[in-house]
Amino acid sequence: MKQLLIATKNANKLSEIKTLLGNDVQVESLLDYPNFAEIAETGTTFAENARLKAQSAIDFLQIPTLADDSGLSVDYLHGQPGVRSARYAGDHDDAANNAKLLAELGGVPLEKRTAHFSTTMVYLDPLKDQEIVVTGKLEGLISLVPQGHDGFGYDSLFYVPTLHKTLAELSLADKNKISHRGSALRQFVEEYNK
Template sequence: MQELVLATKNLNKVHELQQLLEAENVHVRSLAELGGEDVAETGTTFEDNARLKVQSAVAQFHLPTLADDSGLMVDYLHGQPGVRSARYAGDHNDAANNARLLTELGGVAPTQRQAQFVTTMVYFDPQMQVELVAEGKLVGQIMTVPQGNDGFGYDPLFYVSELDCTLAQLSLAEKNKISHRARALQEFLRQYRRLNLQK
């Protein structure tokens, strides 16, 4: 079984990615498990922030490392909250972030509430000196009121038209089939498998 450091302490994210990677015979270890240090997300893009997390974790543990940065980009708000999604109204305060988003979109018509979730993943293997970058997107619309009790972050507000529900109305297994993170991971795995064939 291959070992991979997931450069996050976000337990929701760890659980989500563990489920997605277990079929690949990959053992995921998080920063929380390893006692690693977080890094300030000072980048201007999702890729910048993911790379900062990877570089920090590789410096600490010298192991193959995967990190992602994800966020919500709302068309009407010119791509905001973007890289500040987790800190939009308070650091990782989901309720406050959702409340601010609803305030910013107050009175905006449904046809103007389009949005997309974006995930960019960066992987680095310090032994091979190889970096992989993958991106996934999920297009949807911001609701006027939260719906659903599962998920985290902006999931209760993010409506996916083809499923006729928000992400928070899906089970984790259902969400993992269509989420931006799942799509980024599938692209990462395509590159990762090809890389392993070269070893």
């Protein structure tokens, strides 16, 4: 795997993926292509959105591309925010999204705040006509108040009971060991190397 485009303009997500891939891969992202238009995430599933992102990048650049779509699903909210996680209260506005989530769960006790993070990654290689699709999941609870200062998105609200911490209280290395994205990426590397 010599060259790989990560179909994202999210610097935080890119940093996580680069850390997990290590130094053996030459990684670019859509941040390296400022003229690349925003991709409309019109899919109804994480897989559909990941495939849209990967195919859009392939159409433009014709290089092997890995795209993911991730989100938070809260059981009490019937799976919301789901595929709209980044746009729950405003377009990629983490503070507004977190505030809306806490408001929606106002008065709900911690034990009923079960949730999970999901990610689907789609890899497309136009040169080999290859496709790899993997998924990852992390179970947890939505805490009553934000805790921790690392991470992004809903990390300060996502409490991992086995660790007694939110994702925002973990180092990037510790987060990557258990995260939905880390799990999916390890599966991708295994599939790719078969």
